Amino acid sequence: xxxxxxxxxxxxxxxxxxxxxxxxxLIRTSGLEAFMMLQEYAREHxxxxxxxxxxxxxxIAVFVSQASVLKYFGAKAGKxxxxxxxxxxxTILAVCSCTVxxxxxxIYTRGAGIGPATAFLYxxxxxxxxxxxxxxxxxxxxxxxxxxxxxxxxAIVTGxxxxxxxxxxxxxxxxxxxxxxxxxxxxxTLFQDSLFVGTMVLILIxxxxxxPSADAQGLWPLIFSVKWYVTGGLLIAxxxxxxxxFSKDEAKDWVDSTWGFMKQIFPxxxxxVLVAGFLLGRPGRPALIPEHYIQALVGGNSLxxxxxxxxxxxxxxxxxxxxxPILQGLIGSGMGQGPALALLLAGPALSxxxxxxxxxxxxxxxxxxxCTIIVILSTVxxxxxxxxxxx
Numbered sequence: 001x002x003x004x005x006x007x008x009x010x011x012x013x014x015x016x017x018x019x020x021x022x023x024x025x026l027i028r029t030s031g032l033e034a035f036m037m038l039q040e041y042a043r044e045h046x047x048x049x050x051x052x053x054x055x056x057x058x059x060i061a062v063f064v065s066q067a068s069v070l071k072y073f074g075a076k077a078g079k080x081x082x083x084x085x086x087x088x089x090x091t092i093l094a095v096c097s098c099t100v101x102x103x104x105x106x107i108y109t110r111g112a113g114i115g116p117a118t119a120f121l122y123x124x125x126x127x128x129x130x131x132x133x134x135x136x137x138x139x140x141x142x143x144x145x146x147x148x149x150x151x152x153x154x155a156i157v158t159g160x161x162x163x164x165x166x167x168x169x170x171x172x173x174x175x176x177x178x179x180x181x182x183x184x185x186x187x188x189t190l191f192q193d194s195l196f197v198g199t200m201v202l203i204l205i206x207x208x209x210x211x212p213s214a215d216a217q218g219l220w221p222l223i224f225s226v227k228w229y230v231t232g233g234l235l236i237a238x239x240x241x242x243x244x245x246f247s248k249d250e251a252k253d254w255v256d257s258t259w260g261f262m263k264q265i266f267p268x269x270x271x272x273v274l275v276a277g278f279l280l281g282r283p284g285r286p287a288l289i290p291e292h293y294i295q296a297l298v299g300g301n302s303l304x305x306x307x308x309x310x311x312x313x314x315x316x317x318x319x320x321x322x323x324x325p326i327l328q329g330l331i332g333s334g335m336g337q338g339p340a341l342a343l344l345l346a347g348p349a350l351s352x353x354x355x356x357x358x359x360x361x362x363x364x365x366x367x368x369x370x371c372t373i374i375v376i377l378s379t380v381x382x383x384x385x386x387x388x389x390x391x
Contacts, residue, residue, distance in 0.1 A: 030278045030287040037277030037325065038270060052204035053133045056197060058258030062250070063193050079115075086119035087155035088127060108361060115163030118370055119155045121358070126151035126349040133204065134324045135344065139331065142389060147344045150381050154345060158373050165369055192245050199238050206231045276325040281332065295334035301386030303379070309339035310378040313347030314371060323347050338386020346378035 021027055104124070108117040127148070136144025206227045242251060281287030298305045313323075327340050350371060359367040 026288065030281070033281040033285055033287045034274045034277035036285075037281075037329075038273045041270075041273050041325070048207040050134065052200060052207055053129065054258050054261050055254075056129060056200045056204065058254055058256075058261055059197055059200060062253045062257045063196070082113075082116040083119055083156050083159055086116045086159060087123050087152045104358075104361065113163060114166050114169070114362070114366065115159040117159075117362075118162045119159030121370070122158050122349045122374065123151065123155040124349075126155065126345070128348065131324065131348060138324055138328055139340070143337065143341060143344070146341050146381075146385050150341065150345050150385075151349075154374065154377050154381075157377065158370065161373055162366070162370060166366060169366075192241070196238070196241050196245070199234055199241065203231055203234045203238065206234065273325040276329040279329065281329060285332070287329075289333070292334075294330055298330065298335045298339040300336050301338040301383060303383065305336055305339045306342045306379045306382035306386070307375075309335075309343040309382060310346040310375045313343035313345075313378070314350040314375055315352050316347060336386055337389045338382040338384075340382075341385045342378045342382030345381055346374055350374060 022031070104117060104121045108114075132144055132148045132151075135147050206223075246254075277287065279288050298309050323344065327335070327343065331337075331340055355367055355371060358370065
């Protein structure tokens, strides 16, 4: 199968080289925009934002036991505990809308309630630490914060609504206890693991700290002036913790996990940046698709614009992080802030392939309800956010 994909890509690249009319000024401009956007990402976002985020994701994947997350979805777990764990599980699992499916199928078929199971199904790809970090860095901290808060809130509300709507079906199911034992033999405390990951989060914050405007005053310019000294001190502290608390095998597993995320995501992200740049251009620099088309469909903050963004996001498949450069191009072409959030909340958690697989696990009726809830919530959230930020 992998060889078939390689052949398909070779054929597509050949056809592109053969048929793309590079003698057209519009096509040449669009191609230049694609690589200028890729250069912008490489210069401004890779070293100070993505690389630290990859190391954080790798540490979470290795040092935070997924078993300790999955065991809280059984029938005997309290609602507050199960929904709390389900709503933030994406920060631990860091999966896409397709990768989360086997995990969801496993916990649901083994007896997890429809509420916690669907909260987990939404949270897995939606509360992704890499995606939220990149959203805040590129599209603005307001949109990044709204995405994080909205995704956690959506996971809880979606789970509660699904549990209420299908309460009779849920009660009739054979309810078992989901329990996967924690990983034994860890020599560190939870505080030590939290401090290690927290230090990396601070490294990410200071390394990616944006340069203030020339007329800015107060704390912001002061922090920016010392950002690299603080980052250096944090790196030294991280090295001390790594040497004192972790074995060589654990450090190797961490690096391997980080490299695994990078291999999986970087090619897709760079491809997404090139496609977004070619079709939509950078903010203020139009490319292949005229801006007035974007403004007509998702401009402003109307009900139609938010609903269209939610439905389009729900049907499209976004590889992890690729929604960010696509939205960067759409916003630059006139997409409203409300529809942008609506797409961010509906898109990564749903896709047409995702829906087909979900329906085979819990049935068409439950799948339709799940998708409808997310589309409605995303539309409402988009309109509210658009009214708050004024766009």
